[in-house]
Amino acid sequence: MTDARPQALLPRDLDHTSVTDRVTGLILEAPAPRPWWWALGFSLGLTLMFLLGLGYLLKAGVGIFGINIPVAWGFPIVNTIWWIGIAHAGTLISAVLLLTRQPWRASINRLAEAMAMFAILCAGLYPIMHLGRPAFAYYLLPYPDTLGLWPQWRSPLVWDFFAIATYLVFTVCFLYLSLLPDFATLRDRAKRKGAQLFYAVLALGWRNSARHWARYESANRVLALVAAPIVVSVTGIISLDLAISIVPGYHFTIFPPYFVAGALFSGFATVALLAVTMRSLFRLRDLITLRHLDYLGRMMLLFALIVAYSYSQEIFTAWYSGEVSYRHLYIDRWTGPYAPAWWAMFICNVMLVQLLWLRRVRTSPTALVLLAITSNIGMWLERFQIVFTSTHADYMPSAWDTAWPTLWDWLLYAGSLGLFTLLLLIFVRVAPVISLHDMRSLIHRRRPND
C-alpha cells in the first residue's frame, strides 16, 4: 500500500448486519474452502503422527529423544517454552490492547485468543512427555498423600506446573467469555436444528440483555486485568526453571524480562502469520486490514529489539562475571558444535527483523508472513541453543558431550505443529473467527472520519 494515509481499520460500508452476516456466514452457510480441507487433512496426518510418537514414547521411554547426561533436557523443554511464548501474544493482544482501548484489536483478538488456547495445550503436553515416569506426573500436585508428601515448593518446576495450569484455566475462561455473545448470535442465526442446539448449549442462555452485557464487561475487564500479570509471570516463571539453576547459560538474572519479550515477539509473529493466512483463506481482507498488519509488524519490531538488547546483556554478563565457565559458554555458542543454531538465531531475531523498520515490509502480507516464520524459527532456535549449549559444556570438561535430536524429537515437534493447526482449523469452522460483538461495538463507535 503506497497510500500516504494509513488504511482504515474498518471498511466504510461495513455495518452491524453486514459484519454479522459475513462472519457467521463463514460458519453457518459457506462450505469450507478447498484449502481448508487440504490443511485439515495435512494437519490430521501430523496429529496422527504425534499420537504415534506419543505412544512409542510412553512404551519405550524418554531415551528415544536425543538427550543424555550432560544434556538431560531437550526438545520437550525447548518446545514448551516456544509454545508458551506463542500463546502469550494471544493473551496480551486481547487483554492489554483491551485495557489500553486499542481499536485495532477487534478483528484479530479472537484469532489471537484461540491461538493462545491451542498453543498452551501443546505447551502443556510437553512437560509430561519430558518426564521419565509420566504416569507419576501427579506427584507435582499438592494432593493429600497418605504419606504426607507434598511437592517441593522450592523447585521452579512446581511453580512452572502451577503457572502453566493457571494460564490454561485463565485462557479457557477468557476465550470462552469472549465467545459467549458470539455463540448467542450463531444460535440465533443457525437454521439447522443441530447447529441451533449446539450453539444454544454453548451460549449458556445469553439473551443480550443490558444486565448480561454489564456483567460481561466487568468480567472481561477483570480477566483482562489479570491477564497482564499472568502473561508476565508464566513466562517469567518458566524462565526461572533455567535461571534458578547454577548452570552457566541458564543462570542469568535477565531471564524473566528477556523471556517475556521473547515470548511476545514470537507470539506477535504467530498472530501475524495467522492473520495473513486467515484473511486470505476466508477473504477477510477488509476486516483484517493492512493497517492491522502494520501494527503487528511494529509490535514484532519492538519486542525483537528488546530481545536483541537481552542478548547483548547476556553476553555482557557472561564476560563481566569473569567466571571461566560463563565466558567459555559464549565462545562455545559462537564456535562450538551448536554454533550454527546461535548464528541462525542471530540472523532471524536480530538482523532480519530490522526490515520491519520499513513500512513497505510491514504492510506487505508476504514479507510479513516470511518474517513471522523466520522469527518463530529464530525464537525456537533461541530456546534450543539455551537448553542445549548450556549443559553440554559446563563445569566439568570430562563430562562434556553433545546431544543431537533424533527422529522422534522432530516427529513429535512436527506432530505438535499438526495438532495446533488441526485444533485451529476446527475452531475457525465452529466459532467466529472475528469477534462479532467487538466489531459491532467498533462500528458503533466509529467516528465519521475514521
Next chain:
Amino acid sequence: MSSVKYWDKSSLEEPLYGKHGTGYWRTLNELAESAECGEQPPGEFPDPEYLQRLPVSRRRVLQLLGASMALAGATACKRQSPEDIVPYVQRPEQQVPGRAEYYATSIPIDGFAHGVLAESHEGRPTKLEGNPDHPATLGACDAVAQAAVLSLYDPDRSPAVRREGTITSYGALLETLHQRQQQWDAEQGRGLCFLSRPVTSPSELAAMEHLRRRWPKAQWFMHDPLDRSATYEGVKQCFGSPLEPVYQFGRADLVLSLDANFLQSQPGALRYARDFMARRKPENSNASFARLYAIESTPTVTGAVAEHRYGMPFPQVEAASRQIAQAMGLAVKAPPQPVLTDRWLQALVEDLEHHKGAALVVPGDQQPASVHAIAHAINAALGATHTLVEYIPPAIGNHSDPPLASLAEAVSGAEVESLVVLGSNPVYTGAADLDFRHLYQRVPWRLHWGEYNDETGQLSHWHVPATHPLEAWGDARAYDGTASLVQPLIQPLHEGKTALQLLAALSQATDERPRELLQEYWRQQSESETFEHNWRRWLHGGVIPDSAPTPVSVSLRASWSRRLPEPSPGAEALILQLQPDVALRDGHYANNGWLQEMPRPITTLTWDNAALLSPQLAKRYKLKDGDIIALTTAVGRAEAPVYVLPGQPEHAVTLALGYGRTYAGRVGNAVGTNAYTLRPSNEPWATTLEALTPTGEHRTLALIQNHHSIEGRDLIRATTLEDYRANPDFAQHPAPSKSLYPEPGPPQRQAEHAWGMAIDLSACIGCNACVTACQAENNIPVVGAEEVARGHDMHWLRVDRYFSGSPDKPDMVFQPVPCMHCENAPCEPVCPVGATQHSADGLNQMVYQRCVGTRYCSQNCPYKVRRFNWFDYTSARARHPARPAVQNPDVTVRSRGVMEKCTYCVQRLNEATSNAEAENRPLADGEVRTACQQSCPTRAISFGDIADRHSQVSEWKSSPLNYGMLEHLNTRPRTTYLAAVRHPNPAMGEGEP
C-alpha cells in the same frame, strides 16, 4: 501314520465337480466314497479289526496322556549331585537370612590366582572382594576378578556335554574315553596331543604329570595367547634357567619400566600397584618418594603415573634398553640409531646410579627376550637382584611345553590322531598364519574342555563344559608362587566339570568327585594327621601358608650379552602393536557385560578395540575418532575404527586382542575387531603394518569421556614434590565467601555420623577397578555400546582422565568422580517432588519411588555425576538384561525413568551402623568401606566419619593437600581430593618427556 489316509475337504469337493443336477448325498462318507481315498474312516462304531491296525492304540493314547500329565511337573527337575543336600531343619549357626556370608577363594586370571572373598547371600555369590590375606591382592580386587561373579550367571556358558554339537551325557564321553584309552595305552599315547592353557594349579599339574607318565609318547603343548615366553627366555639368557621375576616395589626408590604395564596388566599388578604407590606418599616427609620412568609403546596407566614417560614404537624399546645398558657400562652392542635423547638418557642413568640398591628396571611381558635380559643385567648391575627382584621357579608349571605353532606343525605332519584342548581356544586365539581353524579340523578326534562352547568347541567332536571358579574345587598359584584353594560357593549351575575331573576322566574314564580329587592331592602334600585341620584353615584363610617357593639364588652369567641378537636397524615402517586388553584379556572374558562396559584406562573406550593412532599419523591420513581403517599385515587384514590417542608413538598403531569373537555369547559376539587375524606367530606383539587404508566408513565410538582437555579449569591441583615441600599449602585456594543466607551445614544437622570421602590423586592410577566394583555392588545395569555412545552410560563413578602438554608427549592425570554429596547440594532444591534429599548424616539421597524423572537434578549438578534410566535397562526385555541372581539384594534395582547416583554405598553404612548399634558399641573407623574404596589397589580412597576427628578420612581432610572441587559454587562437597604430587627429576630439562 503313513498307512492311514484321511479325507480332506478337497477330496470331498471333487466328487461334486462336473456333476449336473442334484447329486444327493447323506453323509460325508458316502460322498467321499467316490474319491480316491485308500481307507475311509469307519463309522461311529468301527470294527475292532480296524482299530487293531491303527499305529497307536486307544489304550496307548490314554497311557501316554496319563503319563504326560503325571510327569508334567518333572520337566523342571534336574539330576542333583549325589552329595547330601538337606534342607535346614535347624538353622546353621551364624547363618541369618539376609546377612551375607564371606568365603575365601581364588579366581585364576591368565592362570594366576587372585585371592578373593566372595560375598554370598543365601548360597548365592553376588560380589567379590580382595582377600586381605592373599599376597597378590592384599584386599584389592581388579575389574577382571570382580566381573567373574557376573560370568558365573552367564546364560551363554556351556551347559552340557556335546558330541558333534548335539547334547549328550558325560557317561557317553566316558565310554568313548574308555575305548580310546585302550588304544592310547597300546601305543603309549602316540598320536595323542594335549593343548593346555597356562596352568599354575599344583593339583592340575600333578594330574597332567600323571598323564605324561602314563602315555610317554603323547605330546603336550601350551598355548598362551598373552605369550609370556620372552620373560622366561630373558631370565634364562641371564641366569641359565627360566625363572619368574618377582619385584619388590616396596623397596624401590626409582623404577624404570621398559614397556611394562606393571601397575595394571602384568601378573601381580595389584600387589605391585599397592607396593609402588605406597612409596609415593608426599605427606610422609621421612620416607623418600619413589620416582618412575616409563618407556612405553602404548600409553598405559603406568606411563600416566610416571614422572617421565618416553613413548616410542615397540621395536625401539630394545634399542632404548641397549642405550641405557651401554650408558651404565654394560657390554652391550649399541643400537644402530639412538632412540633416547642424550639428555634424557644421561639424566636417567645418573638417577639410576644415584639410587643404586634402590633402583629397579622392569621389562614388559610382551617385549622380546633381549629386553628382559638387558633389564635383568641392569638390575644386577644396580644391585637389585635378590633384593628388589627375586627369581622363583615359574608358577606356570607347563611354561616349557612347546607352543601352538609346534602343534600346528605336528598337525600338518599328520602326527596328531587325537587332540585334547584343555581350557584353551586356539581356533580364535591362534595366530593368523597358523590357520589353526583349518588345521584343527584335520585332527581326526578332537575334545574340547572349556567354560564356553566357543570357536574351538564348535569345531570339536566332543565339548565338555568347564566349571566356573566359583562353582569349582581347585587350586592355583599367585604371581609369587603362593598357592591357594578354589572352593565352590554354589553347586555347578550346569554340567560343568573341573579340570581335575576331566583329567581324571582322561586317565581313568570315571566321573570323580571334584573335592575328593583335590583333597587327595593336598593330602599327599601334607602330613596326614593334621590334614583335616589344615584343609579347613586353608579354606578359611584362602591361602596355603608357606606355599610360595623360596627365591632361587642366581648370578649373572658372563656370556649373557653374547646371546643377545644383533641390534636390528629400526625400520621407519609403520608398526602394528598388539596388546592384551585390560578388561577382556585374550578374549576369554568377552561375554562379560561389566568388562565390556568398563572404560578402558586412558581411552575411556568401551565395547570396542579401536586402533590407537598418534595425532600426527591421524592428521596425515586425515582420520578422526571412529573412522574405520583397514589394517594389513603380512598375515591378514582387518578393519577397525580409529581412536586418536595423544602420546601414542607416531609410527605405531596399537590394537587390543580379545575382540571380534564369533562364539563368545550374546554379549561378546561381533564386538570389535579380531586382532588375531593380523597376528603372525613369529612376531606376536609387534609386526610391520604393510598398509593402513582409510575405508571412508565411520562409526560412533562408545566413549565414556568425549572431551580430553581440562580447559584450564581448576579441577585438579598438582605440583612437584619440591614445590610441595616448599609450599605445602599450594592446594589451598581462597575459600568462597560466606553466603548471605542461612544454609544447612554440619552444625545444624544433628546426627551421630557425618560421612565423607577423600580421594588421593597422588595414589590414583586410573585403573578403573573402582568403577566395576561400584557396578557390582550397586546393581548398575549394563547398557550396551549404542547407549554408551549416546551418552547414556550408567556408571555411578567415573575416572576422569585429562591430558595436558603437547599431544605427542602429554601428561595424563586421573580423577575418580563419584557423587560429591554436597552439603549444599544444587540438585536438592530443584527437584519438584523432593525425590533427592539430604540425610542428617550428610548423604545426598535419591528416593527412586518418588522420582518422576524431570532430570532437573542432573542439569543442576555441576559435577554431572547423576545417571538416568533412559530406557528399561534391567528387565528381561532389556538389551542386556540384568541377571537377577547376581544382583545385590541390599540395593534397589532401578526402573525406567528414574535418576540414580552414588549413594556412598548406603547399604553398607546402614548395615555397619546397625551392627554397631545392636552390639551397643561405637562404630569403629574403617569398619565401613565403600565398594570403590575396598577394591582400590592403591588405597587412593578414604571414607568414614568426618565428625570423628581421629578417623582416617578426617586426617586426610586435614592435610594441606585437601581441596574441594568447584568449591567456589558453594556446594561444599563431602567428597574432597588430595592434590597430586609428583617427583620429577630436576635434571630432566624442560621439553623432555
